[in-house]
Amino acid sequence: MSFDGLGLSDSLLKAITELGFEKPTPVQEQTIPQILKGKDIIASAQTGTGKTAAFGLPTLDILEPGKRIQCLILEPTRELAQQVEESLKDYSKHLKTRVGVVYGGVKYGKQREMLDKGVDILVATPGRLLDHIGQGNISLKNVRILILDEVDRMLDMGFLPDVSKLIKMCPEERQTLFFSATLPRAIQSLMKWVLKNPEVVEVGRRRAPAETVTHAFYPVVERQKYKLLIELLERTHFESVLIFTRTKMNADFISRRLEKLEHSVGVLHSDRSQGERTASLKGFKSGKFEVLVATDIAARGLDIAGISHVINYDVPLNAEDYVHRIGRTGRAEKEGDAFTLLTEDELKNAAAIEHFIGKKIDRIKLDGFDYMYSALFESEEKLASRKATSRAYGRLSR
Numbered sequence: 165m166s167f168d169g170l171g172l173s174d175s176l177l178k179a180i181t182e183l184g185f186e187k188p189t190p191v192q193e194q195t196i197p198q199i200l201k202g203k204d205i206i207a208s209a210q211t212g213t214g215k216t217a218a219f220g221l222p223t224l225d226i227l228e229p230g231k232r233i234q235c236l237i238l239e240p241t242r243e244l245a246q247q248v249e250e251s252l253k254d255y256s257k258h259l260k261t262r263v264g265v266v267y268g269g270v271k272y273g274k275q276r277e278m279l280d281k282g283v284d285i286l287v288a289t290p291g292r293l294l295d296h297i298g299q300g301n302i303s304l305k306n307v308r309i310l311i312l313d314e315v316d317r318m319l320d321m322g323f324l325p326d327v328s329k330l331i332k333m334c335p336e337e338r339q340t341l342f343f344s345a346t347l348p349r350a351i352q353s354l355m356k357w358v359l360k361n362p363e364v365v366e367v368g369r370r371r372a373p374a375e376t377v378t379h380a381f382y383p384v385v386e387r388q389k390y391k392l393l394i395e396l397l398e399r400t401h402f403e404s405v406l407i408f409t410r411t412k413m414n415a416d417f418i419s420r421r422l423e424k425l426e427h428s429v430g431v432l433h434s435d436r437s438q439g440e441r442t443a444s445l446k447g448f449k450s451g452k453f454e455v456l457v458a459t460d461i462a463a464r465g466l467d468i469a470g471i472s473h474v475i476n477y478d479v480p481l482n483a484e485d486y487v488h489r490i491g492r493t494g495r496a497e498k499e500g501d502a503f504t505l506l507t508e509d510e511l512k513n514a515a516a517i518e519h520f521i522g523k524k525i526d527r528i529k530l531d532g533f534d535y536m537y538s539a540l541f542e543s544e545e546k547l548a549s550r551k552a553t554s555r556a557y558g559r560l561s562r
């Protein structure tokens with residue numbers, strides 16, 4: 165199947181060719197003709213499947229430039245909002261459609277100016293959008309197409325009340341496109357309420373990491389985690405490495421320490437100012453920073469090409485996030501390496517990941533590293549029996 169058969173206009177086909185897209189991805193193939201027909205859509209598709217073009221391309225074809233905010237796209241994070249705006253600008257470069265973005269953490273002035281001039285498509289995070297509406301800078305009365313992207317993330321981040329408020333402000337007569345990696349029960353009632361007779365599109369969840377990615381667990385005691393991280397970095401010839409931490413505090417701690425070791429480092433988490441977040445991401449993408457330390461919430465869904473290594477400083481709590489995180493490397497058939505530090509407390513999460521991908525993940529002991537005792541190098545049976553014994557004696561195993 166080529167893009168030609170999907171019903172898109174010549175201007176868009178030209179932009180697509182210039183971007184180097186040769187054929188549509190499965191989610192694009194399934195959704196673009198339906199959206200062009202005016203149908204509502206529920207698509208369960210993860211980032212990386214080409215979903216931005218899946219909703220962006222037909223939307224650009226349906227809209228007639230000129231009326232303010234005919235399309236509203238809601239995104240959970242500022243970085244995703246920026247990324248979607250940039251993609252839409254790329255797709256619409258041969259059209260007159262104006263695309264704008266609003267998100268929090270920056271001053272209102274420039275956003276107000278952009279809104280005063282008028283945009284056809286507005287990409288927004290919910291909180292800042294509500295602020296602009298409260299200030300009378302935005303009206304949603306012209307919205308013909310409402311796109312809710314990464315709905316499960318918006319749910320996780322507690323945005324559902326704001327999202328519901330915003331949906332109520334849009335005209336009832338509209339087309340609604342609903343994209344979410346997963347469809348948990350909590351969002352099913354929202355789906356029933358906002359969608360009319362939707363077309364359901366499911367693109368297989370990616371359960372397995374790309375075959376070009378080598379990945380393994382590196383068991384270690386909590387106290388030696390940082391030391392092992394440094395050792396791994398020192399022994400690796402990396403071009404660019406993305407380090408994920410569970411907490412903002414650890415992200416800050418690691419980035420400060422790496423800077424002292426003369427690495428060029430960017431940090432991405434929600435307590436950093438928007439200016440810093442943008443500079444970190446840009447710097448990492450352009451190669452100015454060789455390391456980016458990020459919390460998962462800030463980094464999910466970001467499209468960063470050419471990362472040679474991913475290090476999970478903590479085991480991801482959500483098994484699907486593991487595949488997602490290590491999927492940041494090894495993209496487009498390139499080789500990639502992913503290391504995950506594993507402590508005893510995280511065994512349950514590790515087992516959940518192995519269950520999810522249907523495979524045992526290798527445990528690697530780094531040669532020559534001065535390990536304190538780590539129970540994780542014992543065989544699982546031995547570990548289980550030792551735990552049972554220590555429980556019997558009423559003390560923690562160590």
Ligand code: AMP
Nearest residue numbers: 185186187188189211212213214215216
């Ligand atoms: P997304 O899932 O929207 O974040 O897209 C992931 C990446 O795939 C982005 O870098 C897109 O530019 C790229 N992409 C989207 N559609 C295609 C396509 N049909 N062919 C090649 N690359 C694509």
